[in-house]
Amino acid sequence: MRAMVLKVNGILLCILFLMAGYVPASAQETIVAVADRWMPYNGRAGSSEEGYAVEILRAIFEPMGHRVEYREMPWKRAIEDVLAGKADILIGSLKSDNSKYLFPKETLGKDLMCFYTNRPDWKFIGPESLAGVRIGLVKGYIYREWVLERLRLSPHQFHIMHGDEPVVRLLGMLKDNRIQVMPGNKAVVEYYVKTLGLEKDVHLAGCFTDTKEKYLYFALSPAQPERSKALGASLDKGISLMRKTGQLNHLLIKYGLKDWVRLRK
Incomplete structure (x- = not known):
């Protein structure tokens, strides 16, 4: 029908x-x-x-x-x-x-950028929350400027994913604790968390509220x-x-x- x-x-x-x-x-x-x-x-x-x-x-x-x-x-x-x-x-x-x-x-x-973690105790409450954790990003994706500024100042904190299915592969790294935090589009990350059965391994830690919706x-x-x-x-x-x-x-x-x-x- x-x-x-x-x-x-x-x-x-x-x-x-x-x-x-x-x-x-x-x-x-x-x-x-x-x-x-x-x-x-x-x-x-x-x-x-x-x-x-x-x-x-x-x-x-x-x-x-x-x-x-x-x-x-x-x-x-x-x-x-x-x-x-x-x-x-x-x-x-x-x-x-x-x-x-x-x-x-x-x-x-709408592009709602949220943060996902393998640590139930970690919460995103602002840019300062990213101190002391290893973060996964995708090469070529557009991130908020303050995320890119931290990348420029502390490149050792980041893993940059290249190639096919980068979101799926970053989620695998999150599950294996090779990274601890992953920012991403809420609809996309939650789609893959559900389809890959990672609900017990990956947790929504909060979202960033833009002054102007993107x-x-x-x-x-x-x-x-x-x-x-x-x-x-x-x-x-x-x-x-x-x-x-x-x-x-x-x-x-x-x-x-x-x-x-x-x-x-």
């Missing part, structure tokens, strides 16, 4: 695009999206649960006759490919002051700005229509999530 609803809403989405006279790019082109595996946003390519961000791309572009090619790769390489124009979309990027990407207006949800985006390649602007306009139009038709809500339910716009009100 859910598949039937999604199919019908996909057809409706395409009809609404056509009624609006909106044609974002040439017909039957391939749109390449890249990222490292980061559920529930993006998962294993070709699986029944590719992640809701990938499914949003498919729901928007495939009814319009485009082919969405989702490629898994290390985050650092994904960044390089999008900046160089080898790929069109980087899934799940924060905006930063020096960002070179183009961004749509619509987001992929959101994740589809980051678009600066190498082909006109193409990226068209793709961004399509994403804005498409996500808005998915929300209005209920297709977005049906998709998020599949991953146990709620619409972040409603949460933000």
Whole structure:
């Protein structure tokens, strides 16, 4: 039944695009999206649960006759490919002051940075809490500036993870006490803690409250700005229509999530 609803809403989405006279790019082109595996946003390519961000791309572009090619790769390489124009979309990027990407207006949800530990007695109460513990970070991920400042001042305190599935591997290090603290996106870390059965080994130690809420985006390649602007306009139009038709809500339910716009009100 859910598949039937999604199919019908996909057809409706395409009809609404056509009624609006909106044609974002040439017909039957391939749109390449890249990222490292980061559920529930993006998962294993070709699986029944590719992640809701990938499914949003498919729901928007495939009814319009485009082919969405989702490629898994290390985050650092994904960044390089999008900046160089080898790929069109980087899934799940924060905006930063020096960002070179183009961004749509619509987001992929709030980025709540929380801290996880293997020590039930350790709590995050502010930046000073990081003194005296070994911390795991992922190469290329955007962290809050005060985290990066501590990295610059005390590099011996940190383990920087490279390569595939870095969140999963850092959680393994946390379980084995090779690190004691890991900051990360709450939805992502808790997804893997649950699916890997680490509830008894990994504990939520608190979250950082930003003065201004931060959101994740589809980051678009600066190498082909006109193409990226068209793709961004399509994403804005498409996500808005998915929300209005209920297709977005049906998709998020599949991953146990709620619409972040409603949460933000």
